[in-house]
Amino acid sequence: xxxxxxxxxxxxxxxxxxxxxxxxxxxxxxxxxxxxxxxxxxxxxxxxxxxxxxxxxxxxxxxxxxxxxxxxxxxxxxxxxxxxxxxxxxxxxxxxxxxxxxxxxxxxxxxxxxxxxxxxxxxxxxxxxxxxxxxxxxxxxxxxxxxxxxxxxxxxxxxxxxxxxxxxxxxxxxxxxxxxxxxxxxxxxxxxxxxxxxxxxxxxxxxxxxxxxxxxxxxxxxxxxxxxxxxxxxxxxxxxxxxxxxxxxxxxxxxxxxxxxxxxxxxxxxxxxxxxxxxxxxxxxxxxxxxxxxxxxxxxxxxxxxxxxxxxxxxxxxxxxxxxxxxxxxxxxxxxxxxxxxxxxxxxxxxxxxxxxxxxxxxxxxxxxxxxxxxxxxxxxxxxxxxxxxxxxxxxxxxxxxxxxxxxxxxxxxxxxxxxxxxxxxxxxxxxxxxxxxxxxxxxxxxxxxxxxxxxxxxxxxxxxxxxxxxxxxxxxxxxxxxxxxxxxxxxxxxxxxxxxxxxxxxxxxxxxxxxxxxxxxxxxxxxxxxxxxxxxxxxxxxxxxxxxxxxxxxxxxxxxxxxxxxxxxxxxxxxxxxxxxxxxxxxxxxxxxxxxxxxxxxxxxxxxxxxxxxxxxxxxxxxxxxxxxxxxxxxxxxxxxxxxxxxxxxxxxxxxxxxxxxxxxxxxxxxxxxxxxxxxxxxxxxxxxxxxxxxxxxxxxxxxxxxxxxxxxxxxxxxxxxxxxxxxxxxxxxxxxxxxxxxxxxxxxxxxxxxxxxxxxxxxxxxxxxxxxxxxxxxxxxxxxxxxxxxxxxxxxxxxxxxxxxxxxxxxxxxxxxxxxxxxxxxxxxxxxxxxxxxxxxxxxxxxxxxxxxxxx
Ligand code: ATP
Numbered sequence: 001x002x003x004x005x006x007x008x009x010x011x012x013x014x015x016x017x018x019x020x021x022x023x024x025x026x027x028x029x030x031x032x033x034x035x036x037x038x039x040x041x042x043x044x045x046x047x048x049x050x051x052x053x054x055x056x057x058x059x060x061x062x063x064x065x066x067x068x069x070x071x072x073x074x075x076x077x078x079x080x081x082x083x084x085x086x087x088x089x090x091x092x093x094x095x096x097x098x099x100x101x102x103x104x105x106x107x108x109x110x111x112x113x114x115x116x117x118x119x120x121x122x123x124x125x126x127x128x129x130x131x132x133x134x135x136x137x138x139x140x141x142x143x144x145x146x147x148x149x150x151x152x153x154x155x156x157x158x159x160x161x162x163x164x165x166x167x168x169x170x171x172x173x174x175x176x177x178x179x180x181x182x183x184x185x186x187x188x189x190x191x192x193x194x195x196x197x198x199x200x201x202x203x204x205x206x207x208x209x210x211x212x213x214x215x216x217x218x219x220x221x222x223x224x225x226x227x228x229x230x231x232x233x234x235x236x237x238x239x240x241x242x243x244x245x246x247x248x249x250x251x252x253x254x255x256x257x258x259x260x261x262x263x264x265x266x267x268x269x270x271x272x273x274x275x276x277x278x279x280x281x282x283x284x285x286x287x288x289x290x291x292x293x294x295x296x297x298x299x300x301x302x303x304x305x306x307x308x309x310x311x312x313x314x315x316x317x318x319x320x321x322x323x324x325x326x327x328x329x330x331x332x333x334x335x336x337x338x339x340x341x342x343x344x345x346x347x348x349x350x351x352x353x354x355x356x357x358x359x360x361x362x363x364x365x366x367x368x369x370x371x372x373x374x375x376x377x378x379x380x381x382x383x384x385x386x387x388x389x390x391x392x393x394x395x396x397x398x399x400x401x402x403x404x405x406x407x408x409x410x411x412x413x414x415x416x417x418x419x420x421x422x423x424x425x426x427x428x429x430x431x432x433x434x435x436x437x438x439x440x441x442x443x444x445x446x447x448x449x450x451x452x453x454x455x456x457x458x459x460x461x462x463x464x465x466x467x468x469x470x471x472x473x474x475x476x477x478x479x480x481x482x483x484x485x486x487x488x489x490x491x492x493x494x495x496x497x498x499x500x501x502x503x504x505x506x507x508x509x510x511x512x513x514x515x516x517x518x519x520x521x522x523x524x525x526x527x528x529x530x531x532x533x534x535x536x537x538x539x540x541x542x543x544x545x546x547x548x549x550x551x552x553x554x555x556x557x558x559x560x561x562x563x564x565x566x567x568x569x570x571x572x573x574x575x576x577x578x579x580x581x582x583x584x585x586x587x588x589x590x591x592x593x594x595x596x597x598x599x600x601x602x603x604x605x606x607x608x609x610x611x612x613x614x615x616x617x618x619x620x621x622x623x624x625x626x627x628x629x630x631x632x633x634x635x636x637x638x639x640x641x642x643x644x645x646x647x648x649x650x651x652x653x654x655x656x657x658x659x660x661x662x663x664x665x666x667x668x669x670x671x672x673x674x675x676x677x678x679x680x681x682x683x684x685x686x687x688x689x690x691x692x693x694x695x696x697x698x699x700x701x702x703x704x705x706x707x708x709x710x711x712x713x714x715x716x717x718x719x720x721x722x723x724x725x726x727x728x729x730x731x732x733x734x735x736x737x738x739x740x741x742x743x744x745x746x747x748x749x750x751x752x753x754x755x756x757x758x759x760x761x762x763x764x765x766x767x768x769x770x771x772x773x774x775x776x777x778x779x780x781x782x783x784x785x786x787x788x789x790x791x792x793x794x795x796x797x798x799x800x801x802x803x804x805x806x807x808x809x810x811x812x813x814x815x816x817x818x819x820x821x822x823x824x825x826x827x828x829x830x831x832x833x834x835x836x837x838x839x840x841x842x843x844x845x846x847x848x849x850x851x852x853x854x855x856x857x858x
Contacts, residue, residue, distance in 0.1 A: 009106030009124040018120035025119040025135055025188035027195050038085050042078035050223060050259065051077075054252050054686060061245050069687040069820045077694050081265045101622060103134035106182070111367065111378050123185045127176045128365075129410065130601035130621020135172050136192040137183035139163040143406035144179035152193060175623045177601055179408050180365070211292050211654060214725065215267050219260060222665075226258035233676060250676060253686040257668035260661045262698030267654065270705035274650040282633040283643035284617070290629035293611050294595070294647030297521060298718040299587050300640055301580070301596045301610070304527035304534055305474070306381075306619050307637045308509050308541060313385035313501040317473065319464045320352045320497035321446045321457065327392060332368055332377040332384050334391035346394040352445050356496040357395040359478040360386030362402075363418045363429040380409075382476065385501045386431070405488045411528050411600055412576045419488040426486050430479045430493055433530065433574070434465045437477035441495040450494050457495075464498055469532035472540060473500035510541050512638035520717035521644065522592075524570065526580055531573035544569050551575040554582070562586050577602035584609045593721050595640060597632075598624050611721075614640055649709035651719070652782075657701040658725050659733055660779040664697050664772045666738025671746045671768070681757055683749045688765045688821055691811065696769050696804040700776055703800035708793050710781055737778075737841075741771040744837040752830065762812060762823040763830040767837060769808045773801055774838045778845035785849040 010018070042048070051074050059067040101116040106124040116134040119125070125137055127145065139145065139161050146158040151173045158177045161167035170183050173194035189195055230251035237247035271292075275285050285291050305311055318325040318338065325345065329336020337344045338353070347354035366379025366387050377384035390397075402421045409416035415432020430437055438461060444453045461477075468475045479493040516523050523543060527534045531548040538545045547570040554572065557565070566586055572579070577600055584606055587594045596610035599620040604627035607613030615628035616635040625631055632639045668689055675683045684692075724730075749764035776797065781789050792798065811817045813825055 008109040010120070010122050011108055015107060015118070015120050015123065018122055019118065022120055022188055022191075024117045026117045027190055035082075035086065039078065039082050041085070042081040043074075048074055048077070050227070050255060051690070054256065057248060057252060058686075061248060063249070065819065065822075066685070066687055070690065072820065073687065073690045073694060080694070080698065085265070085268060101132060101134065104128070104131070110369065113378075119185055119188055121185050121188055125170075125183045125185060127170070127179075127181045127183060129176050129178050129180075129408070130599075130623045131176045132622035132626075133170045133172055133174050133176065133183075135185045135189075136187040136194075137170050137185045138168050139170060139181050139183045142179065142181040143408055145176065145181040146178040147174050148177050149174045175601070178410060180406065211267065211271070211651075211725070215263055215654075215658070219263055223259050226255035229258065230255035233673075237676070246682070249686065250672070250682055253682060253684060253689055254669065254672050256686050256693070257665060257672055257684070257689045260658075260665050260693065262694055262701055263658070263661055266657055266661070266698065266701045266705060269702055270650065270653060270657070273706070274646065278643055278646050279633070281642045281646060282636070282639045283646070284631040284633055285629065285643075286625075286631060287629050290612055291643075291647050291650055293593065293721070294630070294644050295649075295651040296593045296719050296721045296723070297595045297612060297644050297647070299522045299524060299592045299594045300516060300637075300644075301524045301526050301583060301587075301594060302637050302640070303597050303599070304525055304529055304537060305503060306599070306616065306635050307597050307632075308525065309503045309505050309537060311381050311503060311619060311635070313381040313474065313503050315385045315389040315499050316502045317468055317500035318353070318356065318389070318497060319468065319500070320356065321444050321460070321495075323350075323352070323447070325353065327389060329388070329392060331375070332388050333375045334368070334388055336388075336392045338389070338393050347396075348394065350447075352447060352496060353393060354395065355445060355480060356478050356499070357390045357393045359429040359431055359480055359496060360476075360499065361390035361395055362398040362420050363416060363431050363478075381503075382474065382501065386476065386499065389499065404486065407488065407490065411602060412578070414528065414574075415490070417488070417490050419483060419486065421486075426483050428481050428483045428488065428490065428493065430490055431476055433528075434461065434475055434477035434498060435530075435574075437479050437493070438462075438495065440490045441479050441493045443492070443494040445494050445496050453495060461495065461498070465530075466532055468498060468500035469530050470536055471500070472502070472533060472536035474503055474529055474533055475500055505537055505540050506636060506638070508636065508638040512641040513541055513543055515714055516641050516644075519641075519644070519714040521641075522569075524566075524572070524583070526572040526575055526583060528575060529573060531571070534571055534573040538571055543571075545571040547571070548573060551579050554579055559586065559589075563590065566590065577606065580606035581609055593718065595630075595644075597637075597640070598628070600624060603627075645709060645714055648713055648716075648719075649707075650705075652710070652713070653705045653707050655725055655730070656707065656779045656782065657704040659730050659782075660704055660772075660776060661693075661697055661701050662726075663734045663737035663741070663775065663779075664692065664768075666734050667741035667745070667768060667771065668692065670738050670742030671749075671764070674743065674746055675749075680750065680753075683746055683761065683764050684768070685761070685822055688761075688823075691821060692765075692769055692772070695807060697772055699804050700773065700797070700800045703794065703797040704776060704779060706794060706796045707780055708789075710784055710789060712784075733782075737775055740841065741768060741775070744771065748833055748837065751833070756824075758822070758824045759826065759830070763826055763834065765821075765823065766808060766812060766826060766830075767834045769804070770834050770838050771841055773805060774841045775845075776801070777842060781849070783849065783852065785846045785853065788853070 051070055055067045055070040102113050103116040103119060104111055104113055104126040111126055119135050142161055142163040145161040147161055147170060148158050152171055161170060171194060172192035233254055234247045234251035274291055278285055302308055314330055315327050323340055325338050325340050327338050347357050364383040364387055366377060366383035368387055369376045403418055404421055405419040407417045415430060415436040417428055417430040420427055420429055441453055443450050444457050465475050476499045478496045481493045513523055525534060525538055531550055535548050546568055549570055549572050551574050563586055584594050584596055593611045595612040595614055596606055597614040598607045599616045601621050601623045603624050607624060607627040612630055613628035614630045614632060615624040617631050617633040618635045668684060671683050745764040745767040748767050749760045752760035752763050777786050811821050812823050
């Protein structure tokens with residue numbers, strides 16, 4: 001401890017004045033891609049290159065209209081891509097904003113959480129484990145502060161800062177590993193050491209996901225194959241003595257038909273819109289990848305306090321060696337009292353209670369403030385509950401100046417102590433998990449005085465602890481000793497008693513657990529709390545648990561035994577954060593996809609190791625958030641289950657529109673190839689194929705990406721992580737649809753040939769568009785008939801159908817488009833022919849799916 005006097009910090013006025021002088025505490029943000037960049041990016045793809053070559057060839061062959069049309073299509077594609085990408089960027093930028101950091105400071109004499117950008121030089125930063133230091137500063141008070149400065153120095157060994165000469169400075173961007181401190185801010189924003197060397201690292205990175213990579217790869221492969229096939233067909237035709245211009249145009253059409261041009265843009269927009277949909281459900285994906293992996297999650301490892309429970313603690317019971325006390329009142333409102341057998345009692349009436357309440361009040365960092373009728377608590381809920389208890393017992397409030405030293409709480413030690421000097425004595429005050437406190441006690445305090453702690457006392461204390469924990473209460477043990485030597489050591493303490501805190505389970509969690517179970521997802525509770533408390537809470541939540549394992553038990557198990565245990569329903573209690581890592585690895589070795597929650601600084605490695613690291617938006621530390629893939633904005637377990645549902649929906653939708661788009665390409669390719677074999681005139685022109693792939697199918701595919709989740713989605717088992725997007729059944733579906741639509745349009749083409757090739761081609765082209773529109777109903781669900789998912793449940797799809805059919809009408813009846821697409825007006829007979837062939841595309845899949853559903857039921 002350096003300066004004993006507690007700081008009061010700046011006043012709001014002083015802070016405002018300083019803000020005007022020094023500006024915001026933020027680094028110049030790396031500009032997101034500007035509109036021009038996003039626009040230019042649209043022309044850098046492989047597809048556009050093919051199209052530009054196509055336009056050049058068309059021009060060389062004297063087909064000016066085609067060259068212009070292809071040019072227009074390139075521009076249109078760029079415009080669509082631009083709008084979609086810009087929308088995706090904007091959505092991501094607003095997500096990034098939601099992650100903007102907060103920091104605890106002393107202002108107007110009170111600890112307050114404020115946006116980190118509001119910090120000014122002169123502010124007093126309050127640093128606790130897991131916090132990122134928000135500005136450069138000088139330590140003015142410290143208790144065992146350790147800081148990870150690796151972002152600045154590359155050295156990952158924590159550095160101790162005691163406020164003495166050896167460690168006075170803390171730096172922005174570094175993170176607190178342990179201890180507590182107050183630091184006076186000396187530099188903010190770009191003037192900090194971090195600001196001098198670093199660019200702001202955007203947290204929601206524009207990194208592409210596996211899915212995007214896989215689909216990008218697929219598009220590139222199809223592109224290369226397209227060029228090769230086109231070249232081969234052209235070459236072969238020439239060898240057979242066919243006309244050069246005709247064969248080049250055929251090759252061109254074929255290569256355009258093979259590439260799913262709309263795919264990349266559709267995937268990007270679907271993932272970005274999906275991430276925005278998740279935020280509405282209170283789950284913020286820090287990486288788009290998380291959404292994809294979430295859909296495959298098979299195990300959720302959740303901590304108890306705050307995730308499964310409310311983390312709103314209230315002391316309801318107090319136990320000392322010779323008395324049990326009941327406590328009334330709720331929350332952090334000190335209205336309430338302590339009673340023994342119904343008779344109210346205060347600290348002044350009971351020396352043991354007085355000593356116990358004093359430890360709860362003095363060995364703490366929480367504060368209660370009255371705001372109107374409402375009591376506000378800042379600090380850890382466990383401590384807030386003990387402070388409130390002190391108020392209810394009319395205990396004297398501590399003097400800030402009395403605090404001489406502290407050994408802070410950590411989840412690994414599970415206890416904390418302070419050295420406190422009052423008017424007439426100095427003492428060590430300790431609180432923590434009962435076992436950890438008992439370990440350092442040699443005496444007990446009773447109504448008749450202090451005496452040696454005997455084995456029977458030890459048993460009685462453990463029995464009382466187990467009784468309280470059995471009711472689902474979180475139990476804290478309290479102890480003290482006089483320390484005239486002013487030595488801060490946790491030994492030879494006098495045990496005072498236990499406090500039982502109620503922390504009710506969150507109301508939605510019970511249903512969320514049964515939802516997860518129905519979806520084949522296992523839920524494992526991993527907590528620092530005692531096995532008995534954890535077991536009682538698990539019971540209240542209907543989380544079936546057959547085995548309770550403590551961290552100490554875990555250390556004794558070898559990997560094979562742990563593997564066996566994890567096959568069953570197990571709960572881990574009194575674990576240290578480091579042990580989470582082993583549990584994640586063991587589950588992953590079983591092939592599970594693990595989502596793991598964590599909020600503390602020591603949770604970071606496990607969060608990184610897990611397939612989906614989940615951190616907390618309210619309670620979590622900056623370090624945990626930085627290591628995670630998903631942030632729960634409401635800290636609630638139920639949100640994870642909802643996010644998994646969202647992940648499943650998105651993966652399913654990608655599967656749907658990939659099949660949809662590729663079946664359209666397959667239809668075009670099959671028609672073209674069969675036609676080449678027969679030797680007929682070109683059935684679709686390159687420009688018509690582009691129109692289909694980009695305009696009519698692209699828009700419909702985006703709408704398909706917005707399909708709601710299927711009714712029984714959360715009754716299916718999780719998919720395996722390596723589930724292909726297509727798979728054998730996907731390829732078969734695509735080929736079946738492609739063969740039918742391709743051959744049907746070809747038949748229509750030849751059937752109408754006598755009426756002129758232009759009309760025949762226009763009808764074949766329109767037939768293909770209509771077939772695709774109708775087939776979308778088959779892809780809305782790969783298992784369920786449309787009546788099961790609701791005809792109107794995706795209004796975007798209906799809108800897309802209306803828009804694209806109107807576009808197709810314009811393509812046939814509006815002269816400018818007629819010229820560009822080489823179409824002629826169609827009559828009623830042609831429409832009837834198309835309708836006839838379209839009907840089975842609609843009816844057959846519906847009937848097959850209905851039959852499949854019935855078979856499944858029987
Ligand atoms: P979870 O891991 O589910 O969040 P937890 O919050 O109980 O559970 P820890 O924070 O590791 O896990 O706490 C472990 C134990 O340490 C608690 O059961 C309690 O007995 C004790 N404890 C918690 N907070 C404090 C504190 N501020 N001071 C002293 N002891 C504490």
